Amino acid sequence: MKIARELYDQLVAHARAExxxxxxxxxxxxxxxxVAVHPAENMAASPLRYEIDGKQQLEILDAIEDAGHELGAIYHSHTRTAPEPSQTDINLAFYPDSLYIIVGLKDPEPDVRAWRIVDGQVSEAELVVE
Incomplete structure (x- = not known):
């Protein structure tokens, strides 16, 4: 996936703010x-996991579809570990056609990586910042 620097910076800013x-x-x-970043509220309010409220998730998906776009990625942050999918991330990866972007904040410089998770199989995907 290609992502403009402005959108990439939005992901990092959201991760740092939370x-x-x-x-x-x-x-x-x-x-x-x-083409757009849609921040959501982490209903779990946890440093170890995230949960998007079903109603908010549906609203975001509807907005994406109404704009004529597709769900390109679901993103979240790892504040204490590397930006690699945890077993929980893998178990809850219900959108095989989208990427999973993880913003790693354990080091001073953020590490942002994208993953494809299909049927429990994880592979790194290209994330090109333009």
Missing amino acids: APNECCGMVASADGVA
């Missing part, structure tokens, strides 16, 4: 290019 808890949200895309 720390020490994890942040979460969705990224709309068109033809493999991120």
